[in-house]
Amino acid sequence: MDAIILQILNGLDKGSAYALIALGLTLIFGTLGVVNFAHGALFMIGAFCAVTLKKILTLSYITEDPTQTDFLGKPLKVATPYVQSWFGESTGAALIDWAVPLAILFSIPIMIGIGFIMERGLIKHFYKRPHADQILVTFGLAIVLQELIKTFYGANPIPTPAPEVFRGSYDFGVILGFEANAIIYPYWRMVYFAFSAVIIGAVFAFLQFTTFGMVVRAGMADRETVGLLGINIDKRFTIMFGIAAAVAGLAGVMYAPINSPNYHMGMDFLVLSFVVVVVGGMGSLPGAVLAGFMLGILEAFASMNQIKAIIPGIDQIIIYLVAIIIILTRPRGLMGKKGVMEE
Amino acid sequence: MSTSNFTRRGVLKSGAVAGAGVALPTIFTASSAAAYMNEPTGSTVTLGFNVPQTGAYADEGADELRAYELAVEHLNGGGDAGMMNTFSSKALKGNGILGKKVEFVTGDTQTKSDAARASAKSMIEKDGAVMITGGSSSGVAIAVQGLCQEAGVIFMAGLTHSNDTTGKDKKANGFRHFFNGYMSAAALAPVLEKLYGKDRNAYHLTADYTWGWTQEESIAAATEAMGWNTVNKVRTPLASTDFSSYIAPVLNSGADVLVLNHYGGNMVNSLTNAVQFGLRDKMVNGKQFEIVVPLYSRLMAKGAGENVKGIHGSTNWHWSLTDEGSKAFVKSFGTKYGFPPSQAAHTVYCQTMLYADAAERAGTFNPCGIAEALEGFEFDGLGNGKTLYRAEDHQCFKDVLVVRGKENPTSEFDLLEVVEVTPTAQVTYAPDHPMFAGGALGTCNAG
Numbered sequence: 001m002d003a004i005i006l007q008i009l010n011g012l013d014k015g016s017a018y019a020l021i022a023l024g025l026t027l028i029f030g031t032l033g034v035v036n037f038a039h040g041a042l043f044m045i046g047a048f049c050a051v052t053l054k055k056i057l058t059l060s061y062i063t064e065d066p067t068q069t070d071f072l073g074k075p076l077k078v079a080t081p082y083v084q085s086w087f088g089e090s091t092g093a094a095l096i097d098w099a100v101p102l103a104i105l106f107s108i109p110i111m112i113g114i115g116f117i118m119e120r121g122l123i124k125h126f127y128k129r130p131h132a133d134q135i136l137v138t139f140g141l142a143i144v145l146q147e148l149i150k151t152f153y154g155a156n157p158i159p160t161p162a163p164e165v166f167r168g169s170y171d172f173g174v175i176l177g178f179e180a181n182a183i184i185y186p187y188w189r190m191v192y193f194a195f196s197a198v199i200i201g202a203v204f205a206f207l208q209f210t211t212f213g214m215v216v217r218a219g220m221a222d223r224e225t226v227g228l229l230g231i232n233i234d235k236r237f238t239i240m241f242g243i244a245a246a247v248a249g250l251a252g253v254m255y256a257p258i259n260s261p262n263y264h265m266g267m268d269f270l271v272l273s274f275v276v277v278v279v280g281g282m283g284s285l286p287g288a289v290l291a292g293f294m295l296g297i298l299e300a301f302a303s304m305n306q307i308k309a310i311i312p313g314i315d316q317i318i319i320y321l322v323a324i325i326i327i328l329t330r331p332r333g334l335m336g337k338k339g340v341m342e343e
Numbered sequence: 344m345s346t347s348n349f350t351r352r353g354v355l356k357s358g359a360v361a362g363a364g365v366a367l368p369t370i371f372t373a374s375s376a377a378a379y380m381n382e383p384t385g386s387t388v389t390l391g392f393n394v395p396q397t398g399a400y401a402d403e404g405a406d407e408l409r410a411y412e413l414a415v416e417h418l419n420g421g422g423d424a425g426m427m428n429t430f431s432s433k434a435l436k437g438n439g440i441l442g443k444k445v446e447f448v449t450g451d452t453q454t455k456s457d458a459a460r461a462s463a464k465s466m467i468e469k470d471g472a473v474m475i476t477g478g479s480s481s482g483v484a485i486a487v488q489g490l491c492q493e494a495g496v497i498f499m500a501g502l503t504h505s506n507d508t509t510g511k512d513k514k515a516n517g518f519r520h521f522f523n524g525y526m527s528a529a530a531l532a533p534v535l536e537k538l539y540g541k542d543r544n545a546y547h548l549t550a551d552y553t554w555g556w557t558q559e560e561s562i563a564a565a566t567e568a569m570g571w572n573t574v575n576k577v578r579t580p581l582a583s584t585d586f587s588s589y590i591a592p593v594l595n596s597g598a599d600v601l602v603l604n605h606y607g608g609n610m611v612n613s614l615t616n617a618v619q620f621g622l623r624d625k626m627v628n629g630k631q632f633e634i635v636v637p638l639y640s641r642l643m644a645k646g647a648g649e650n651v652k653g654i655h656g657s658t659n660w661h662w663s664l665t666d667e668g669s670k671a672f673v674k675s676f677g678t679k680y681g682f683p684p685s686q687a688a689h690t691v692y693c694q695t696m697l698y699a700d701a702a703e704r705a706g707t708f709n710p711c712g713i714a715e716a717l718e719g720f721e722f723d724g725l726g727n728g729k730t731l732y733r734a735e736d737h738q739c740f741k742d743v744l745v746v747r748g749k750e751n752p753t754s755e756f757d758l759l760e761v762v763e764v765t766p767t768a769q770v771t772y773a774p775d776h777p778m779f780a781g782g783a784l785g786t787c788n789a790g
Contacts, residue, residue, distance in 0.1 A: 002595065003592060003595070006591045006592065006595075007588060007591070009591075010587045010588045010591050011588075013587070014585055014587070014588075068753060070753075070754065071662060071663075071673060071677055071682075071683045071754075071756065071757075072673070072674065072677045072678070076753060076754075150401070154401075154402050155398070155399055155400070155401035155402045156402045156642060156643065156645060156646045157608060157611045157612075157646035157647075158646065159615070159645075159646060159647060159648025159649070159650070161648060161649065167619070168621045168624065169619065169620050169621035179595075181594040181595060181625055181627065182594075182595050184591070184594060184620055184621060184625075185591075185620075186619040186620055186621065188619065189587070189619070257619075258585070258615075258616075258619070259584055259585060259611075259612045259615060259616070260611055260612070260615060260646050260647065260648070262399065262608065262646075264399060265584065268582070268584045299588070300587075300588040303579075303588040303589055304588070304592065305575060305577060305592060308577070315580065315588075316580045316582075
């Protein structure tokens with residue numbers, strides 16, 4: 001029982017990341033009709049916003065310490081961050097410690113800007129082209145973006161820890177009546193799950209309760225009619241692209257402490273996120289969220305030793321296996337609507 | 344009635360046979376005119392440096408390339424000659440190799456076996472490389488070693504730690520300076536026993552490919568021999584990025600030690616996840632929970648940040664060593680590039696020097712002559728103390744370093760500290776050891 005609860009918890013944070021990326025993918029697909037293979041790269045850029053802010057906050061001036069020597073026997077160069085000399089040691093250290101949460105604010109305008117440039121600069125030219133062309137161009141864009149990041153930041157992962165207060169884990173087992181250490185769960189992953197829930201809730205509320213959202217939903221259902229009513233749907237869709245980029249970026253920012261960001265992390269999530277979108281149902285926002293969490297949890301279960309003992313290697317194929325079963329039994333996915341991608 | 348052999352079918356048949364012959368890669372045929380594959384005829388000799396220039400190991404590949412460039416500079420008489428001054432063999436004169444100026448070409452392995460073979464093949468066939476060296480993965484090393492054996496050139500392996508490289512997949516044309524999984528385990532086990540005692544329960548997470556398997560087999564055998572119990576061995580997909588679902592059940596399994604048979608990005612993520620789950624703060628079976636990373640790489644330890652602090656592992660070489668060879672290498676590398684070299688840089692520099700020295704001593708670039716000069720060669724002054732290139736399996740036997748993540752690093756390069764230098768005798772094994780069994784060295788191929 002404790003093992004089951006543990007894997008559900010584990011699935012929740014992985015599912016949160018899938019759900020956030022798939023949500024953005026579905027928003028773009030539902031509004032613009034574009035299959036955006038560069039979406040994983042937006043997630044990666046989000047994580048690198050956190051890395052960048054941390055780098056900015058730790059920009060340092062160098063002083064030489066004659067009492068210590070470096071590897072060549074010269075006086076050791078000691079770096080002191082400017083923020084520590086400007087705001088005092090403790091405030092400066094706290095700012096650096098809280099770099100990841102601060103990067104949320106830092107990343108939103110950047111991600112919306114990148115989304116806007118991507119849509120206006122490249123993707124809008126491919127609206128009327130076949131999906132295969134869209135996939136090729138966005139996939140190419142993803143490679144360009146990740147190579148750019150690699151040029152600036154290198155290929156190695158860059159540690160970007162959570163604030164000190166969120167390090168360590170909580171023992172859920174004790175409050176649920178299990179033995180100590182039976183169900184432990186890191187604080188930051190709880191934060192990640194809560195954060196995802198807030199973002200998902202905010203996106204749904206925005207689409208559901210604002211006039212802008214209503215127009216976008218109408219546009220998703222029937223773009224032509226909305227256009228005929230004299231509404232500039234393209235402009236709104238561009239904004240939606242920016243919002244989708246920001247959602248992916250925020251997912252990336254908060255993911256940075258979970259696994260040290262590297263230039264390739266977007267690709268690792270991209271394929272799985274597409275499976276999530278297809279399983280959830282093309283164009284269905286609740287479907288994307290539901291499928292994200294479902295596949296995250298199933299993936300966690302499949303890596304349980306007890307299950308791997310029965311079917312070795314199941315952890316490597318579970319997501320695709322479930323996708324095949326769902327597509328065979330429900331060809332439109334869990335919550336897919338008739339008419340989407342069926343022209 | 345006359346009969347003719349030139350029937351339509353006959354012509355087609357012989358045409359097909361001739362065509363197939365012509366189409367045979369020149370790799371298998373070009374040697375007919377020369378005495379051996381890619382015999383250098385002009386005033387230069389070309390070496391092929393095959394390292395990951397793209398992909399997750401690109402930084403490690405870049406460090407290897409820096410060391411290769413430094414080695415070439417030293418061989419051609421430039422710079423401060425680095426470890427050529429401390430190398431026990433004095434055959435190298437700083438005038439290239441056998442009087443020929445050393446030039447090099449590079450290939451990108453991408454850390455993919457097929458890409459690595461393609462780039463090695465291209466360097467041999469198109470650029471006339473007389474030796475191939477480099478790499479950052481055992482899967483790649485084994486693939487390229489096989490290709491070099493077929494092609495008839497020497498392969499001086501880069502960073503490859505699987506027992507199989509000089510075990511079941513060993514080849515007469517292939518040589519490894521780097522240590523291996525068995526040696527890591529043999530060096531680590533006594534230190535672990537001293538630190539954590541004999542009564543421990545170990546849980547293994549293992550990258551599911553050749554290196555992971557042999558590393559797991561080696562460390563499990565070594566720790567079991569000193570009394571530890573192996574609770575579980577779990578294989579994790581190489582492409583895994585989040586290890587939480589593999590790490591979460593560890594504490595509940597009764598284990599009090601987690602052994603991470605992971606390297607590179609896998610190691611960074613699994614170690615980060617394990618620390619996130621608070622494993623190191625827990626008490627299990629009345630003992631402090633511990634994590635062990637059998638193979639450390641400073642470049643990768645950087646990715647795990649503070650999580651490496653206090654965690655033990657092994658490494659082939661470290662820039663903080665104070666022997667004359669290491670000091671000379673760190674000085675020339677550090678002066679040229681501004682930071683200390685990694686163990687990957689060290690091993691490939693040594694491999695280049697060892698190849699060049701063997702050619703000088705053999706008086707030829709013929710792979711069979713070079714192989715003979717390397718087999719059983721004993722040397723010193725290259726940073727690892729007295730070393731033997733064993734003839735039976737082409738594996739170097741030398742001291743192994745047990746290291747620990749440093750508590751108070753003074754710079755971004757100062758991440759590991761040497762805990763113990765394990766003497767060669769303790770990590771030496773018989774050539775027919777079961778972990779290295781199967782496969783044969785075969786005979787050298789000169790192309």
